[in-house]
Amino acid sequence: MPPFDVPEGDPFGPHNLPYGVFSPAGSGEQADRSVGVRLGDHVLDAGAAARALGSPYASLLARPTLNALLAAGRTAWSDVRRAITAWVTVPAHQEAVAPFLHPLSSVTLHLPFEVADYVDFYASENHARNVGQIFRPDAPDPLTPNWKHLPIGYHGRSGTVVVSGTEVVRPSGQRKAPTDAAPVFGPSVRLDIEAEVGFVVGTPSPMGRSVGLGDFRDHVFGLCLLNDWSARDIQAWEYVPLGPFLGKSFATSVSAWITPLDALEDARVAPPARTYPLLPYLDDADEEPGGYDLRISVRINGHTVSEPPFSTMYWTAAQQLAHMTVNGASLRTGDLYGSGTVSGPQENQRGSLLELTWNGRDALELPDGKRTFVEDGDVVTLTAWAPGPDGTRVGLGEVTGRVVPTV
Known part of the structure; x- marks a missing residue:
């Protein structure tokens, strides 16, 4: 042909x-x-x-x-x-x-672009509630008090963003279980994945000037699939009080294809209803629909384990960009920001093994054996598509990575 x-x-x-x-x-x-x-x-x-x-x-x-x-x-x-x-x-x-x-x-x-800065968010209410229930089971509300008022995020490491197909070396670091008397050092034993969408900034902005909701499409060129590899045991010991560091910074995989926003007009949807009033710089009630209907699949060694729907994300990419710059932080060409783990309301829509196995309690039954977290040799692949014009589908490519033992 x-x-x-x-x-x-x-x-x-x-x-x-x-x-x-x-x-x-x-x-x-x-x-x-x-x-x-x-x-x-x-x-x-x-x-x-x-x-x-x-x-x-x-x-x-x-x-x-x-x-x-x-x-x-x-x-x-x-x-x-x-x-x-x-x-x-x-x-x-x-x-x-x-x-x-x-x-x-x-x-x-x-890798299709030189990554300037990398920021990762925490925008799925389903994911945040699951994490809260896992780690704070006795709390009256699994969400932290700030969650419905601002997009929570952290600044990652741009130098370890890698293209799909790059092998991921199991990270080492300190870990300490609640019952351990002292921390130990060694390879992570709770290596996880996070199914995300990354947004790629094109047009920069000057320091001291925020980017409003209505300016999102003037600055963001397109999106890609993103796997935010996470060492849960390293993360759990280090994250108080400043948040993720070595548990996240060893590798972030992105797809080789950047889909321009102009190709996704038919995938635009309204985000979930807001349950709290938003401050003006985040209030998108009068803006064009800021959500995207992206259908993601997560496979481990070729076996589908989850299908997270991006349309359920509480915070939109436009809100994330507005919050990221509201303090006057500048944008640079090549900035990348992740949506945070995409999880839907159903068990088979959870975008991380932390949720799928409920922190290792409920092992996944795969054709090649049980899994609680990612094992050496496992190949994790994210794929996705979005509705296109006249009933077509817009493919978002894939991001895949094979885990190899600690060097």
């Missing part, structure tokens, strides 16, 4: 066109990396196609990362997307563009 003839129902048709960075077969050096756009089971070398067609966007696309395109701003994002859509759908362009289509199976995919 010619590469332009994407089968009907393919989630990576011309209605999607996510961006990534790839190198052709037999290469892999930084100089050989190119901005690519996925079309079905092929990758278009967007920079080479732009040069061949004399496009004014070649300077944004003929790069080894997406950062130049991210920094160009919303008008450029829309213009480039329209141009690429025409390149792969208008027959008059196909002869010129065809030489720059590579089979997906023949290329190497790389």
Whole structure:
């Protein structure tokens, strides 16, 4: 089948066109990396196609990362997307563009952008309630007093954000069970995953100026799948009083494809009803719907263990961005912020093993044995799709990682 003839129902048709960075077969050096756009089971070398067609966007696309395109701003994002859509759908362009289509199976995919800062949130009420019930079973309310008033988050480590397919080394650190007399050091024995969505900032903002809810789409280019690997035993001992540190900073995996927000117009939904009045900078009652209907699947060694619905997230990406900058913190091109674990109200919709096994109490029965937390050799894969135009599906790619023993 010619590469332009994407089968009907393919989630990576011309209605999607996510961006990534790839190198052709037999290469892999930084100089050989190119901005690519996925079309079905092929990758278009967007920079080479732009040069061949004399496009004014070649300077944004003929790069080894997406950062130049991210920094160009919303008008450029829309213009480039329209141009690429025409390149792969208008027959008059196909002869010129065809030489720059590579089979997906023949290329190497790389981290698509240089990560500036990384922030992770805690935006699912279902997840927060489950965690509260696990660790504070006698509390009158499993939610902390601030949870319904602001998006809780922490600042992560951008240098350990890795692309899908990168092996994850089991982290070591201090841990201390409640019954232990003193902490011990060694590999984590409660390694977990968190199914999340990451949002990628394009347009920066100056220090001292906050970003309002209505400016979200002027700053955020798109989204990707994200697995926030978590060493629960290390995290439990270290997190009081300053929160996650070594239990989170060893690896964060992201998908190789960044789906532009413009591809997700048909997936926009209203967030859950608010149960407390919000302060003005977070009050989105008069804003366009800030939620997204994303259907996530979590697999361990090929076996589906959970299907978390992103539409249930209490805090939206726009609210998270507004809160992240309300104190005057600046945005930089390449900033990445995670949604926090996505969990739905049903048991098979929980986005972490902490919840799925209720902190190890109830082991998962998998074809290759029981699991309470992730074991060495396990391969964890997140996939997702969203409703697209005319009944199509927008594929969000996948993020996968295999756990290897501590070095």
